[in-house]
Amino acid sequence: MSISNAILRGVSGAYILQSGYGKLGLPNEAAAGIQGLAATGIPAVADMDSDTFGKFVAYSELGIGGALLAPFIPSRLAGLGLGAFSTGLLAIYFRNPAMTQDDGIRPSQDGTGLSKDLFLAAIAGALVFAPAKKRKKAKNKSK
Template sequence: MGISIANAALRLVSGAFILNSGINKLRIDEASAAGLQQLASNGVPQLGQLEPAAFGKAVSVSEIALGSALLLPIIPSRLAGLGLGAFSGVLLASYLRTPGMTESDGIRPTSDGTALAKDAWLAGIAVALIFGRRSAKLAKKKK
């Protein structure tokens, strides 16, 4: 029931990236938090109801917790993947619902949207973590 090298690589890359992002947001100023909140509330409107400072702190703590869960091998890959899936879902919803981030087709990023569109890789990692072990076990059984 150990962790595979593939899962370890996925968890290490995404976990370190997210943990670093959360640590960098620990001392986010209110204006930056408000801008981040505006962007996030495009994807999840309820986030706009928080005070910007509280939102900034919540994002920081959430990213630190998620990054740590991805880096800790005692957390099952499927559980870490579910957390990453929720996180990347909010990021992608914000990207898709923010005016000016996508081309007229609603999917491809504009130059302004590239910074958010790149977070699609987090969704891909989440899917691999959630379903990867099951696929490997099914392939073994077929042999």
């Protein structure tokens, strides 16, 4: 793993892992609030039980954060997981009119926090589309 990939994976992985850890044992009311916001971007989550949704979010963030931090997970695979995660967050941002200004792109005061998840999507893209390392072939030492 290159230094640049380690930095991208380390920072985003630690952030997401901490976020997931903070959501463990989330009270039902708090989970329902997050679920209501999430349903604006991903309508299918509205059908879930709020307690189940809270656990799903917490464990998903723990899994994605852990995958980013685990050096034995290939960067492209970790990037795909991060990409799926950040796409969901950006769907909430772009599909909720309260998050953007009238142009539908620039963040409103309420949307500034979520709009920053664009950086996660950029990190995912860097991990997925980074040039593949060429492996050195082992030289046969035959006598």
